[in-house]
Amino acid sequence: MLLRARIVVPVTAPPVEDGAVAVWGDRIVAVGPWSELKDTWPGPVTDLGEVILLPGLVNAHCHLDYTGLAGQLAPPRAFPDWIKAILAAKNTWTAADFQRSWLDGAAQLLASGTTTVANIESIPEGLAERRASTPLRVYSFWEMTGVKNRRPAAEITNEAEQLLTRLPPAPGGVGLSPHAPYSTLPELLASAAEIGRQRNWWLTTHVAESEAEFEMFMYRRGAMFDWLGRERPMSDCGVGSPVQHLARHGLISPRFLAVHANYLWHGDAALLAARGASVVHCPQSHSYFGHRHFPREQLEAIGVNVCLGTDSLASTRCRHTEPATLSLFDEMRSFVARDAGLDPAGILARATINGARALGLQGQAGELSPGAWADLIAVRGSPSVAAVNEAIVNHFGPVHASVIAGRWVALPVPG
Numbered sequence: 561m562l563l564r565a566r567i568v569v570p571v572t573a574p575p576v577e578d579g580a581v582a583v584w585g586d587r588i589v590a591v592g593p594w595s596e597l598k599d600t601w602p603g604p605v606t607d608l609g610e611v612i613l614l615p616g617l618v619n620a621h622c623h624l625d626y627t628g629l630a631g632q633l634a635p636p637r638a639f640p641d642w643i644k645a646i647l648a649a650k651n652t653w654t655a656a657d658f659q660r661s662w663l664d665g666a667a668q669l670l671a672s673g674t675t676t677v678a679n680i681e682s683i684p685e686g687l688a689e690r691r692a693s694t695p696l697r698v699y700s701f702w703e704m705t706g707v708k709n710r711r712p713a714a715e716i717t718n719e720a721e722q723l724l725t726r727l728p729p730a731p732g733g734v735g736l737s738p739h740a741p742y743s744t745l746p747e748l749l750a751s752a753a754e755i756g757r758q759r760n761w762w763l764t765t766h767v768a769e770s771e772a773e774f775e776m777f778m779y780r781r782g783a784m785f786d787w788l789g790r791e792r793p794m795s796d797c798g799v800g801s802p803v804q805h806l807a808r809h810g811l812i813s814p815r816f817l818a819v820h821a822n823y824l825w826h827g828d829a830a831l832l833a834a835r836g837a838s839v840v841h842c843p844q845s846h847s848y849f850g851h852r853h854f855p856r857e858q859l860e861a862i863g864v865n866v867c868l869g870t871d872s873l874a875s876t877r878c879r880h881t882e883p884a885t886l887s888l889f890d891e892m893r894s895f896v897a898r899d900a901g902l903d904p905a906g907i908l909a910r911a912t913i914n915g916a917r918a919l920g921l922q923g924q925a926g927e928l929s930p931g932a933w934a935d936l937i938a939v940r941g942s943p944s945v946a947a948v949n950e951a952i953v954n955h956f957g958p959v960h961a962s963v964i965a966g967r968w969v970a971l972p973v974p975g
């Protein structure tokens with residue numbers, strides 16, 4: 561099929577006015593001016609009209625399981641209070657509640673233009689069915705903790721490996737997510753890293769998210785140290801930063817997504833860069849917790865790939881109108897509001913090609929180019945070519961149309 565739009569934004573090439581994208585099966589075969597493609601690529605034509613056509617967005621960190629917790633947890637005074645609150649809220653939920661929440665979240669991501677997501681999974685019941693029920697490309701990272709349950713690390717990681725290898729094939733893939741340095745013990749981190757190496761799986765971990773976590777690992781003090789000192793051995797604390805802790809246990813590699821990385825020690829950014837890891841920033845979650853300024857400039861100046869995620873809706877404030885929904889457009893706007901050093905094209909890159917790179921999907925996701933997956937979204941608008949990236953970043957609400965793997969997911973809205 562041939563899609564025509566007022567402006568096509570390939571991300572990896574300059575925008576094309578009165579552009580077109582030719583799709584064959586599940587791939588893009590050509591991108592260029594309508595005048596050139598209309599004769600070379602015969603097939604059914606969909607003229608999308610006054611829209612901007614761009615690649616589907618890549619959401620590099622999400623927890624679909626917690627969509628139903630939107631606005632339910634007030635911002636905490638100290639980070640450990642939020643952990644306690646979400647654990648308490650989860651305890652009241654049934655598997656059916658989590659199932660509904662996951663599916664609602666997937667629908668919200670599709671409506672708001674995400675076509676690929678790195679999702680943290682914590683509920684095994686029905687996971688295969690959920691993955692099969694959505695056209696979204698879901699990279700399911702199995703979440704593991706090992707503090708309260710006190711189970712041997714090998715038992716936890718073997719169970720995760722079995723669960724993931726038994727999942728039927730679906731769009732996307734699988735990986736491991738040791739939850740965070742504070743909620744795991746070193747043996748679990750090392751075991752997860754080893755399985756990742758053997759199976760060529762990507763790994764992702766929340767790291768250096770809060771000041772409390774940073775103080776626990778660096779200085780053996782603070783709210784998290786005091787709380788967890790009653791729950792876990794603390795001999796891994798006081799010997800370096802949270803990022804150094806993960807590096808020591810083999811996690812940091814080109815197949816690693818470090819989520820948050822708000823509190824860095826000297827050399828942490830260089831360490832992440834030298835080992836080729838990516839950092840996922842979640843602007844709205846960052847703002848909810850009131851963390852220190854995200855060190856984007858420091859990370860990128862040394863060569864770290866920074867991309868964007870939505871995190872979960874459990875870290876969104878209660879609103880008096882509608883509860884928040886998952887949307888990378890909302891994250892892009894939140895990001896630009898707090899980082900004056902970024903232009904709109906740069907923001908869009910972090911929500912597309914940078915996320916694809918983090919997941920090893922360069923050339924496949926996050927761009928419109930020959931050979932890439934035919935994952936496209938359209939938003940209404942007819943700005944000038946010079947203002948097109950700004951119009952994209954300022955887009956609000958559902959997308960006008962979307963295609964994943966060459967199939968319509970949301971049909972163009974008439975009118």
Ligand SMILES: [Zn+2]
Pocket residue numbers: 621622623766819871872
């Ligand atoms: Zn998270």
